[in-house]
Amino acid sequence: MRVREFAWPDYDDVAALWTGTGRDVLSRAELTAKLARDPQLFLVAEVAEAVVGVVLGTYDGRRGMILRLAVAPAHRRGGVATALVAELERRFAALECPRVNLLVLPKDAAALRFWQALGYVPQPDVLCSKPLSG
Numbered sequence: 001m002r003v004r005e006f007a008w009p010d011y012d013d014v015a016a017l018w019t020g021t022g023r024d025v026l027s028r029a030e031l032t033a034k035l036a037r038d039p040q041l042f043l044v045a046e047v048a049e050a051v052v053g054v055v056l057g058t059y060d061g062r063r064g065m066i067l068r069l070a071v072a073p074a075h076r077r078g079g080v081a082t083a084l085v086a087e088l089e090r091r092f093a094a095l096e097c098p099r100v101n102l103l104v105l106p107k108d109a110a111a112l113r114f115w116q117a118l119g120y121v122p123q124p125d126v127l128c129s130k131p132l133s134g
């Protein structure tokens with residue numbers, strides 16, 4: 001297994017991974033904007049040249065955020081997500097990012113167990129959100 005930065009030929013495979021896990025697919029335009037800021041934080045995992053995992057990190061200069069982690073069902077429990085997050089954490093550290101946050105849906109008990117296994121601790125804060133468009 002190899003973890004590397006996303007490249008545009010990966011887009012369809014990444015979109016399929018997100019769709020397969022019930023996530024919205026970031027459009028090419030959204031990803032273009034993201035890649036203009038911190039391309040080194042958008043990673044894929046590949047096995048035998050097939051993309052089997054993805055994670056998208058962002059850094060605003062104060063906090064890191066981890067989004068859209070997904071591993072293909074046939075490759076789960078083999079350490080793919082752990083490897084993706086470990087590489088992403090190394091890259092956050094290289095940016096001197098002191099803390100990383102992420103969101104887990106309440107129904108995603110398995111995902112929460114994964115994050116807790118990696119040392120991520122649930123916080124009592126309630127997410128508040130407001131759309132600024134439309």
Ligand SMILES: CC(C)(COP(=O)(O)OP(=O)(O)OC[C@H]1O[C@@H](n2cnc3c(N)ncnc32)[C@H](O)[C@@H]1OP(=O)(O)O)[C@@H](O)C(=O)NCCC(=O)NCCS
Pocket residue numbers: 021068069070071072075076077078079080081082083103104105108110111113114115117
């Ligand atoms: C959650 C997910 C990313 C884990 O990917 P993975 O490659 O299977 O994870 P790893 O093999 O690196 O797991 C590392 C450890 O996390 C824990 N873990 C992972 N999946 C788990 C599960 N389904 N239930 C309980 N614990 C789990 C285990 O402790 C595991 O170690 P072990 O296999 O030695 O017991 C994957 O199941 C997935 O893509 N799920 C759907 C999308 C999703 O929920 N993404 C996260 C959004 S917040």
